Amino acid sequence: MKRLFLAGLLAVSSLSMAAVKFPYPQAQTYPYASNIADVWNCSGQTASTMLLNQFEAYLKAYYEESGNQARIKFDEDQYTVSEGIGYGMILCVYFSSNTKSYQSQFDKLWAYYKAHSNNGVMDWKIQGFGGTVGSGGATDAEEDVAFALVMAYHQFGNSQYLNDAKTLIAKMRTSEFASDGRHKVGNQWDPYLNPSYVSPAAYEIFKDVDDASFWSKAISTNYNILLGNRNSSTGIPSGWANMGSPYSPITGNNGYNFAGYDYDAVRAPWRWAWSYAWYGHSQAKDLSEKLAKWVSTKTFGQLYINMKTDGTANLNGEPCKSNGCKANGSSIGSLSSVLIVNDSYHELLNTNFSALMAQQPGYFHSNLRLLTGLLMSGNMVNFAKATPVTPKEFVVPESCNEVIEYHKNSGAFGWNSTSVVLENETNTSVHMGNVIQGDHREAVRHLTGLTAGSKYTLSFSASQTPGSSLWLTYAVNGDSLSNKYCGAMKKMPIDITCEFTATTTDAFLYLTLNNWDDPQVDISGLKLVGPDGKDLVESAAPIADVAKSGLDKLNVSVDGKSLLIQLPGSQTASAALMDMQGRVVSKFSVTGSERVSLNQRQGNYVLMVKQGSNSWVRNIRITE
Incomplete structure (x- = not known):
């Protein structure tokens, strides 16, 4: 029997919601770009539903209300910056559907913006719902807020949004742009340029409601800046640029003396692709196509933040040493946005979109993932000109019912994995070899025989294939389902030492690294030394992952995102993922037999079932 899912829609709430004109998801092609991400999985998730899940998690983590106002929490969550209000307003407009409108959240974010405005624009940094920390406007925030207000008018039908947009656009035009249309970085400072502030698609929208002649001039003037700033070989922009031609990269105010593709620059490619998709600007096409050609030669794991504009990253030097140079939700989404300009990049677009959905959250990472994901999935349509479409039903193919047999590791010596083949296992070492499935190499090591209340020192070494330069994430937990002893992300080769006081009789070592460059990793020298000097690892007998009595008849199976746990008769147990x-x-x-729906994203997990003093542990794979 085929399973049917309505992409992007949730169960209908008993509360009535006002209809919106463009209910999420739209997932339609653009006037000038037909290449959109159309990934799906056997749980019935599409690119649109994956993105909606991310948005709901984003609201829980970063959206906060107080009375009739709401804010988006910054990296330091006691602060809010004006750009975050703009991002949140755009997202509330675009993720609204007929079953869940975010108009109320939009209104409260707009109320916050107005409550913290000075001379018509919001001060750029605010302490919670309190006073100003950083005064003066930031031009990119005004652009995004004004754009969101115009789209809200077309989405929700309230003419006040359009009136408010006109007032803000006029104020922005006179205080945050030069007379020739050049953008300034704010209404109180104009020392240099920021290419990511240039938003030609928004300027086209402003033309329709404000001074058309000025915004036409702003489009051509600022495109000249973008074309001069981008690297002539790779097409990569910088976060900051000098005031005059050739608009070359400068350090600006990014805080770590680096003139390249930083956390400011990541917004620029998204704005280019957006402008081409909606309006077909020749300059946007040029900018996007050159960058897309470079992106097409890289895996998503090589789309680093803090690269030089020539595409290189000194992983052992600055700014990587202090600020990190790795692919993440900011850089992958931004650089992959430009792939929509050419249908030949469709497979890569889908690959990178899937990778984007799997990135770690964060204020900036989550915002950029959602904004770029909207564009990449065809859900960021021009409400002022587009025709709404009815969300399409997605039919899960019969092929999803096929059983796929993967390599299964033995669990010998306490090592296990569902994502990588484990070889040369001993009590103290293991080789993490070929990938079984998934985007990461991950393994778990079960350690037994601890005494609660005693102090232990766990140590091991990790090395990799010569020529690789990878980071290993490790964590050491007890089996109380919540206690974490230690953990970090370290660049290999490494020697790790972790001291902790045990709270239970078992502990678990978790190891995670990305598959980039197809690394082969060796873990060696594992020791777990107690207060008596005895090494529990060296003296342990080989164990399997179902070693403890009392749960030997437990049966567990995973079907996509559904987990079936079966205990004999009506026995009870507690479990944690x-x-x-x-x-x-x-x-x-x-109790007895339980089927649990899993909301976690695809990947490898450790399932622990506890019954009294007995525990059962297994590494499982969520495939959809």
């Missing part, structure tokens, strides 16, 4: 960084992501109780 942990990710490969040792974090508990779900807890539940089991």
Whole structure:
């Protein structure tokens, strides 16, 4: 029997919601770009529903209300910056559907913007719902807020949004742009340029409601800046640029003396692709196509933040040493946005979109993932000109019912994995070899025989294939379902030492690294030394992952995102699901037979079932 899912829609709420004109998801092609991400999985998720899940998690993590106002929490969550209000307003407009409108959240964010405005524009940094920390406007925030207000008018039908937009656009035009249309970085400062502030698609929208002649001039003037700033070989922009031609990269105010593709620059490619998709600007096409050609030669894991504009990153030097140079939700989404300009990049677009959905959250990472994801999936349509479409039903193919047999590791010596073939296992070492499935190499090591209350020192070494330069994430947990002893992300080769006081009789070592450059990793020298000087690892007998009595008749199966746990008769037990960084992501109780729906994203996890003093542990794979 085929399973049917309505892409992007949730169960209908008993509360009535005002209809919106463009209910999410739209997932339609653009006037000038037909290449959109159309990934799906056997759980019935599409690119649109994956993105909606990310948005709902974003609201829980970063959206906060107080009375009739709401804010988006910054990296330091006691602060809010004006750009975050703009991002949040755009997202609330675009993710609204007929079953869940975010108009109320939009209104409260707009109320916050107005409550913290000075001379018509919001001060750029605010302490919670309190006073100003950083005064003066930031031009990119005004552009995004004004754009969101115009789209809200077309989405929700309230003419006040359009009136408010006109007032803000006029104020921005006179205080945050030069007379020739050049953008300034704010209304109180104009020392240099920021290419990511240039938003030609928004300027086209402003033309329709404000001074058309000025905004036409702004489009041509600022495109000249973008074309001069981008690297002539790779097409990569910088975060900051000098005031005059050739608009070359400068350090600006990014805080770490680096003139390149930083956290400011990541917004620029998204704005280019957006402008081409909506209006077909020749300059946007030029900018996007050159960058897309470079992106097409890289895996998503090589789309680093903090690269030089020539595409190189000194992983052992600055700014990587202090600020990190790796692919993440900001850089992957931004650089992959430009792939929509050419249908030949469709497969890569889907690959990179899927990778984007799997990135770690964060204020900037989550905002950029959602904004770029909207564009890449065809859900960021021009409400002022587009025709709404009815969300399409997605039919899960019969092929999803096929059983796929993967390599199964033995669990010998306590090592296990569902994502990588384990070889040369001993009590103290293991080789993490070929990938079985998934985007990461992950393994878990079960350690037994501890005494609660005693102090232990766990140590091991990790090395990789010569020529690789990778980071290993490790975590050490007890089996109380929530206690984490230690953990970090370190660049290999490494020697790790972790001291902790045991709270239970078992511990677990989790190891995670990305598959970039196809690394082969060796873990060696594993020791777990107690207060008596005895090494529990060296003296342990080989164990399997179902070693403890009392749960030997337990049966567990995973079907996509559904987990079936079966205990004999009506026995009871507690269970927890942990990710490969040792974090508990779900807890539940089991009586007899229980089927649990899993909301975690695709990947490898450790399932622990406890019954009294007995525990059962297995590494499982969520495939959809």
